[in-house]
Every structure is written in C-alpha cells, then in structure tokens.
Amino acid sequence: MSNPNVQELVAGFVLEMRRGMIVLAVLAKLETPTYGYSLIGELADTGIAIEANTLYPLLRRLEGQGLLESSWNTEGAKPRKYYTNTTFGQEVLAELKAQWNVTSKSMNKLLRDTRSTT
Amino acid sequence: MSNPNVQELVAGFVLEMRRGMIVLAVLAKLETPTYGYSLIGELADTGIAIEANTLYPLLRRLEGQGLLESSWNTEGAKPRKYYTNTTFGQEVLAELKAQWNVTSKSMNKLLRDTRSTT
DNA sequence: ACATCATATAGTGTGATGCACAGTATGTCA
C-alpha cells in the first residue's frame, strides 16, 4: 500500500541492478551462436528482459572489445547476424561467472543477516 | 594461460555488476542507523567494496529521494552523520529484495543451463 | 491484384544518470 511511486522508483533501481548482469547473461547465452533478435526472446524467457536498442549496441560493443565474433547467415529469408564468444570471451565469461557467484553469495548473506523488513 | 587484460576487462564489468546491488546493500544495512565511514567498512567485511567517493554521494542522493534520513551525532570526538531508512525506504527495500531474489534466481538458472566453460 | 499492416531483423542518435578518479577539508591521536 502507501506510496504509489515505490514501483516507479524501484523500477529504476532494478534496471540498474540488471545492467551489470546483462553482460554475463549475454556471454553465457552466446556459448551457442545466436542472432540478436532471437537472443532477446531467449533472455526474456529466462526472466531477463533486454530491449533491442540496448542489446544491439551491446553486441557491437562486446565484439569491438574482442569478446564476440559475428557472421552473417544469408540463407533464410532475412539475413541474420550470428554472434558467439571468442576464446577471449570465454575466458572473460569464466571470470565473470566466478565473480557473480562470490558477489551474489555476499549479497544473500547480507540480506540474511539483516532483520526482515516485512 | 592467455590474455593478461582479462582481469582488467573483468574488473570493469564487475564494477558494473556491483553498481546495481549497492543500493540494495546500503538500504539493507541501514535498517540499523549507521554513519558513512563505518558503513564502508561493514560492507567491505561482507565482501561488497564501495569507496567513500561513491558512497557519500549515494547516501545524499538516497536521502534526497526520501529513502533515507540523517542526523548528526556530535557527542564523540568527530561528528558523525547517521543515516537510516525512512518508512518509504523500507518499502523500497522490501521491493528490491523481492526483485533481487527473482533476478538472481533467473541468473543462476541461466548459468546452470549453460554448458560449463571451464 | 493492390493496399496495408504485423512481424522479423538490424541498426542509429541523443539526453540523462551515476560511477570512478582525484582532490579538499578538518580534527585527533601517536
């Protein structure tokens, strides 16, 4: 109940929260070559929403950083650009996974040690 | 083994990742009134590093958004500014906790479903 | 047959936000 803009404010924070996870999620998914449009759907199915105008620039950026490589598949009706991790990307993915585990555990511990607000 | 700037790059991503969690961590900690300098240490102990020049502006921002309230304690040698959640801040905290649970579960599921890179 | 619209697919430009980096300020205790 109470304040209606709780939702509004929380939405912003949640965006911030997911921001950092997106790279990890994308790299994890791109162990299997996938094209952008499809990736959006797959991530959404897993519960991680990301919009086209966020994902496409991200893919290009990660490619620029050497984490991904891409190739066009022009066999179907519409050409699709498939992205997948480079070896370097795989190394970074492994590191990020490890870091995620540490950090998320810390977070959970912190939340556990705090009196429940409910 | 391979590329030395993995660490460098990962560091940046990790920063991004923690970025969104910081608000949650701070709100959770501030269920108990605490002053900034101490909070830095407490969070570090839990495994969540945040620097002074990041935390202080954050506290002021959250106060400005109505999530926190502060008061000076001038009894000791140096005056300390204690922050704690407002009722509104508690509501937001509850929401953020819930969101964190959902999102982190999604993330873990995604990572589980992906072949291990190691 | 023709117009029209939805969907699949990829992209760009710009403003706002929020951190990191480096630095300031001050009082206390060794």
Added chain:
DNA sequence: TGACATACTGTGCATCACACTATATGATGT
C-alpha cells in the same frame, strides 16, 4: 609530522533508455 577518522565536491566517461529509421516477408482486407 604524519596517519587515521570522517565527510564532502567537481568533472569526465561510460552506458543505458527512449524514440526513431530501414527493409523484406507473409498475412489480411477489399
């Protein structure tokens, strides 16, 4: 003199969200 406790500021950079553009295909309407 110098380390630590304590709080704060100013600026640049990186990155997302929002709102677009673009095109080709297949479906739907008349």
